Amino acid sequence: MSVTISIQDLVKKYGDATVIPELSVEIKKGEFFTLLGPSGCGKTTLLRMIAGFNSIEGGTIKFNEKTINNVEPGKRNIGMVFQNYAIFPHLSVTGNIAFGLQNRKLAKPDIAAKVEDILKVVQIEQYKDRMPKNLSGGQQQRVALARAIVIRPDVLLMDEPLSNLDAKLRVDMRNAIKELQRDVGITTVYVTHDQEEAMAVSDRIAVMKSGIIQHLGTPQEIYQRPANLFVATFIGRTNVLEAALTSNQGTRMLRFGEGGYQEPVDHLSIPGEDANKPLLAVKVSIRPEEFVISEDGTGIQAKIVHSVFLGQMTHYFVSLESGQSVEITQESTTARPLEPNEIIRLKVKKDKINIYDAHGETNYTGSGRP
Numbered sequence: 382m383s384v385t386i387s388i389q390d391l392v393k394k395y396g397d398a399t400v401i402p403e404l405s406v407e408i409k410k411g412e413f414f415t416l417l418g419p420s421g422c423g424k425t426t427l428l429r430m431i432a433g434f435n436s437i438e439g440g441t442i443k444f445n446e447k448t449i450n451n452v453e454p455g456k457r458n459i460g461m462v463f464q465n466y467a468i469f470p471h472l473s474v475t476g477n478i479a480f481g482l483q484n485r486k487l488a489k490p491d492i493a494a495k496v497e498d499i500l501k502v503v504q505i506e507q508y509k510d511r512m513p514k515n516l517s518g519g520q521q522q523r524v525a526l527a528r529a530i531v532i533r534p535d536v537l538l539m540d541e542p543l544s545n546l547d548a549k550l551r552v553d554m555r556n557a558i559k560e561l562q563r564d565v566g567i568t569t570v571y572v573t574h575d576q577e578e579a580m581a582v583s584d585r586i587a588v589m590k591s592g593i594i595q596h597l598g599t600p601q602e603i604y605q606r607p608a609n610l611f612v613a614t615f616i617g618r619t620n621v622l623e624a625a626l627t628s629n630q631g632t633r634m635l636r637f638g639e640g641g642y643q644e645p646v647d648h649l650s651i652p653g654e655d656a657n658k659p660l661l662a663v664k665v666s667i668r669p670e671e672f673v674i675s676e677d678g679t680g681i682q683a684k685i686v687h688s689v690f691l692g693q694m695t696h697y698f699v700s701l702e703s704g705q706s707v708e709i710t711q712e713s714t715t716a717r718p719l720e721p722n723e724i725i726r727l728k729v730k731k732d733k734i735n736i737y738d739a740h741g742e743t744n745y746t747g748s749g750r751p
């Protein structure tokens with residue numbers, strides 16, 4: 382059975398240091414939920430609190446209606462997968478997977494049937510009699526995964542399970558994990574600092590900084606409408622430009638530089654906007670693909686520094702008039718790529734870019750703040 386995890390006002394302290402201040406979130410039944418953030422933001426700490434390996438200094442964690450703050454880890458019915466596999470070196474693949482079932486005192490034929498089933502699900506049937514030392518990293522991680530889910534846990538917790546694998550295997554394994562999770566439907570909490578991995582596997586992502594959820598949303602929401610500038614720069618690549626919002630005969634304009642390129646922007650929502658103060662400094666997050674090379678001689682002036690041809694797309698590194706370096710991507714064409722020192726003009730895809738207050742804390746373009 383899969384459960385809803387309700388976390389309310391959760392506090393974690395190590396001595397006097399508060400690592401998680403009053404965090405609240407509800408993880409839905411059957412959801413693939415990812416904690417994503419830079420090193421030290423508290424992802425593992427939160428995961429360990431759900432597992433029962435860390436003390437709780439305030440608030441509650443519930444599995445469905447049941448508060449589990451004081452339930453021992455062994456009684457929470459969770460499966461866990463870590464980055465270092467943690468499978469038993471002295472047991473075969475079958476022995477490793479059967480271990481949890483034997484502990485639960487299931488009958489032998491029952492254990493054999495369940496192990497057989499799960500070996501198929503994670504696609505390691507042919508290695509069932511091998512010892513761990515004779516398996517590759519990816520195969521060992523499949524054993525760890527099988528061992529975690531064979532007990533039919535209510536919750537599956539995974540902490541950077543792919544970080545010891547090489548790049549290709551990471552992609553293969555993340556697809557396998559996602560497929561498996563979808564099939565078995567266990568509420569899953571996944572920790573990673575790899576934003577691409579998070580986007581590929583998650584139903585929803587909580588982006589954390591300093592123990593605080595900065596943005597909670599689907600991969601698409603987080604990429605397209607990041608709640609603040611931290612999230613915008615942490616997820617994917619982006620360029621941050623200074624600009625101003627001005628008013629031109631009742632139309633709100635986004636203007637880059639004094640007397641420079643401007644675009645009408647009528648889709649913004651600006652809390653506490655002061656109509657008497659028509660000029661507002663903003664920060665604009667523009668992803669490389671949100672620039673358009675202008676054909677009509679208007680736009681922000683820029684000089685090509687160098688280009689990288691990547692097949693379908695070409696990356697250009699350009700220098701703006703202000704001296705700022707900016708990265709843009711354009712679909713490759715059969716025409717020659719732009720050469721270093723060529724002068725171009727850039728416009729922005731105004732419905733896609735994100736416009737923030739001067740501190741980068743509020744997204745005027747709309748956001749999915751928790």
Ligand SMILES: Nc1ncnc2c1ncn2[C@@H]1O[C@H](COP(=O)(O)OP(=O)(O)OP(=O)(O)O)[C@@H](O)[C@H]1O
Nearest residue numbers: 395400418419420421422423424425426427573574
């Ligand atoms: N046992 C501990 N005692 C004191 N401080 C700790 C302890 N464990 C973690 N911390 C601190 O708590 C903060 C959060 O650590 P945590 O391991 O949860 O971060 P993380 O986001 O998982 O980072 P990483 O991606 O590097 O694993 C860090 O500042 C860390 O130094």
